[in-house]
Amino acid sequence: MFSKELIAPCGMDCNVCSGYLALTHDLKKKGIRMSYCAGCRPRDKQCAFLKKQCEHLRKHSVNFCSECPKFPCQNLSSIDARYQKLFRMSLLENLGSITTDGMEKFLRAEEEKWRCPSCGGTICCHNGLCFVCDTSRLKKKKHLYRWDDE
Ligand SMILES: [Zn+2]
Numbered sequence: 559m560f561s562k563e564l565i566a567p568c569g570m571d572c573n574v575c576s577g578y579l580a581l582t583h584d585l586k587k588k589g590i591r592m593s594y595c596a597g598c599r600p601r602d603k604q605c606a607f608l609k610k611q612c613e614h615l616r617k618h619s620v621n622f623c624s625e626c627p628k629f630p631c632q633n634l635s636s637i638d639a640r641y642q643k644l645f646r647m648s649l650l651e652n653l654g655s656i657t658t659d660g661m662e663k664f665l666r667a668e669e670e671k672w673r674c675p676s677c678g679g680t681i682c683c684h685n686g687l688c689f690v691c692d693t694s695r696l697k698k699k700k701h702l703y704r705w706d707d708e
Contacts, residue, residue: 581594685705
């Protein structure tokens with residue numbers, strides 16, 4: 559079950575992030591070197607993309623970027639474009655769904671979208687692989703944070 563605590567303020571779904579999946583599947587033990595992360599919101603980290611530039615996020619005056627008077631700001635729009643191009647996810651679309659349909663419906667749709675057809679686990683948005691079924695592919699993969707190597 560996807561957790562709402564793992565939906566970052568920007569709309570990123572950390573449930574499908576490589577850092578979160580690497581941590582929960584302990585990939586280092588399987589010989590795959592990927593960095594671990596417990597999720598943006600649980601860590602309350604300095605978001606490399608947004609937080610440095612955004613007072614609202616630093617001060618926690620918004621829970622989601624969609625609540626911001628400047629939404630969608632230029633920084634968020636740039637990351638969104640990057641995520642759409644490389645990682646098959648739109649942060650703005652995610653935030654839109656949460657606003658329109660509510661968090662629970664969004665989470666169930668995300669579980670559906672990213673479900674591994676083989677094991678029912680989770681496909682990673684950063685490379686399109688399942689961290690249960692595709693560990694041998696991950697080991698050989700040149701670009702761990704891209705869907706396609708070729
Ligand atoms: Zn799988």
